[in-house]
Amino acid sequence: MSGIEQARKTAEGLDHSAGFGNQHSSEAVAGALPHGRNSPQRAPLGLYAEQLSGSAFTEPRADNRRSWLYRIRPSAAHPAFTRTDNGGLRSAPFTETVPDPNRLRWNPLPDPAPGTDFLSGLWTLGGNGDATQRAGMAIHLYHANTSMTDRVFSDSDGELLIVPERGGLLLRTELGLLRAEPGHVALIPRGVRFRVELLEETARGYVCENYGRPFELPDLGPIGANGLANARDFLAPVAAYEDREGPVEVVNKFCGNLWTATYDHSPLDVVAWHGNHTPYVYDLHRFNVIGTISYDHPDPSIFTVLTSPSDTPGLAGVDFVVFAPRWLVGEDTFRPPYFHRNVMSEYMGLIDGAYDAKADGFVPGGGSLHNMMSAHGPDRETFDRASAAELKPQKIDDGLAFMFETRWPVTATAQAASAGHLQRGYDDVWQGLTRAFRP
Numbered sequence: 001m002s003g004i005e006q007a008r009k010t011a012e013g014l015d016h017s018a019g020f021g022n023q024h025s026s027e028a029v030a031g032a033l034p035h036g037r038n039s040p041q042r043a044p045l046g047l048y049a050e051q052l053s054g055s056a057f058t059e060p061r062a063d064n065r066r067s068w069l070y071r072i073r074p075s076a077a078h079p080a081f082t083r084t085d086n087g088g089l090r091s092a093p094f095t096e097t098v099p100d101p102n103r104l105r106w107n108p109l110p111d112p113a114p115g116t117d118f119l120s121g122l123w124t125l126g127g128n129g130d131a132t133q134r135a136g137m138a139i140h141l142y143h144a145n146t147s148m149t150d151r152v153f154s155d156s157d158g159e160l161l162i163v164p165e166r167g168g169l170l171l172r173t174e175l176g177l178l179r180a181e182p183g184h185v186a187l188i189p190r191g192v193r194f195r196v197e198l199l200e201e202t203a204r205g206y207v208c209e210n211y212g213r214p215f216e217l218p219d220l221g222p223i224g225a226n227g228l229a230n231a232r233d234f235l236a237p238v239a240a241y242e243d244r245e246g247p248v249e250v251v252n253k254f255c256g257n258l259w260t261a262t263y264d265h266s267p268l269d270v271v272a273w274h275g276n277h278t279p280y281v282y283d284l285h286r287f288n289v290i291g292t293i294s295y296d297h298p299d300p301s302i303f304t305v306l307t308s309p310s311d312t313p314g315l316a317g318v319d320f321v322v323f324a325p326r327w328l329v330g331e332d333t334f335r336p337p338y339f340h341r342n343v344m345s346e347y348m349g350l351i352d353g354a355y356d357a358k359a360d361g362f363v364p365g366g367g368s369l370h371n372m373m374s375a376h377g378p379d380r381e382t383f384d385r386a387s388a389a390e391l392k393p394q395k396i397d398d399g400l401a402f403m404f405e406t407r408w409p410v411t412a413t414a415q416a417a418s419a420g421h422l423q424r425g426y427d428d429v430w431q432g433l434t435r436a437f438r439p
């Protein structure tokens with residue numbers, strides 16, 4: 001059996017623990033999880049107890065995040081980390097280029113060199129904020145053709161929202177295994193170590209690195225108690241551990257740089273855990289899409305899957321928004337996204353098919369950046385078609401697009417601003433929208 005077949009087999013029928021933000025608990029060996037206390041004098045089965053905090057100890061209960069891990073060796077027993085090459089990874093503050101008000105669009109990343117894994121395949125497009133201030137976000141793409149073997153990664157700078165576009169991923173995390181296929185999203189919390197194995201020959205996708213407050217479900221307001229992304233559809237892993245001796249490289253992203261250390265064992269050795277600082281996966285097809293049943297095009301905030309609030313209510317550090325299959329029924333309505341200028345900055349990617357604001361040029365694996373106040377909306381072809389369309393109920397089910405929408409402008413990295421796959425002439429899609437004014 002090939003490595004890939006083996007990985008797929010392992011991925012099938014993965015156990016999980018459902019719910020968003022709740023206290024999960026799991027043990028891979030009966031009796032490994034202490035009862036009645038977190039830190040008994042001697043942890044069960046000769047394990048070491050360790051708390052992993054994702055929030056300050058003193059944050060309000062609703063925001064407090066931590067997990068207790070019961071592991072074969074304490075994380076503290078490790079050699080020194082040394083600097084290693086950052087590859088295509090860049091971090092905030094982004095100062096390589098001047099923030100650009102132009103509308104930008106990219107084709108997919110070129111094919112990676114042989115032997116590129118998820119970590120070495122990460123390529124930063126841009127972002128905002130400051131990783132050391134725990135504010136802002138970065139947009140990365142990845143393109144990999146090899147599983148990570150004998151190495152794991154953790155990000156001290158933020159949580160990682162992984163959006164696969166091509167090729168399934170098996171995520172082996174300290175808290176257990178998750179499978180993320182195109183159309184799913186996976187979240188690795190700040191500081192959690194993980195390894196990415198490919199379920200196909202290649203894997204491609206997007207990553208939002210969120211330096212700010214962890215993603216949470218948006219409030220539903222008048223929508224009521226249910227709708228959008230439902231908490232029960234988020235799946236955390238169950239405990240699964242590696243009891244493995246031998247050299248394992250542990251790579252840590254810390255304040256923008258990669259650091260490496262070689263351990264003499266796998267740090268994915270957590271036999272039991274409980275808590276709410278957990279990885280999770282969510283199938284975007286489960287999103288309960290709400291839209292108009294009368295007229296007008298609602299603002300896309302109604303498609304928010306996850307939000308990272310900033311210090312100003314309603315003003316997200318970053319929102320993750322999905323444009324999922326849905327019915328359009330609006331009467332006397334221009335149905336695709338309207339022309340607009342937005343104080344928020346919008347990075348969009350495409351997981352599958354097409355997007356209803358763009359006739360062509362916005363392709364799976366590619367992306368567009370419409371920075372703060374830049375004018376955008378339907379391209380000419382879409383405008384012409386939608387202005388003339390007969391307004392029957394219409395199912396949009398030929399694509400899956402998403403947006404990382406952030407309160408701060410996105411500055412591109414030098415590699416993104418000069419990339420061969422940056423589309424020259426994107427402005428032209430709005431050419432030919434000539435005057436039709438007839439006073």
Ligand SMILES: O=C(O)Cc1cc(O)ccc1O
Pocket residue numbers: 297298299300336337338340342346357370376377403
């Ligand atoms: O620019 C975009 O395509 C994203 C978007 C979609 C929409 O339905 C309304 C506003 C908006 O910014």
Ligand SMILES: [Fe+2]
Pocket residue numbers: 340342346370376377
């Ligand atoms: Fe927009």
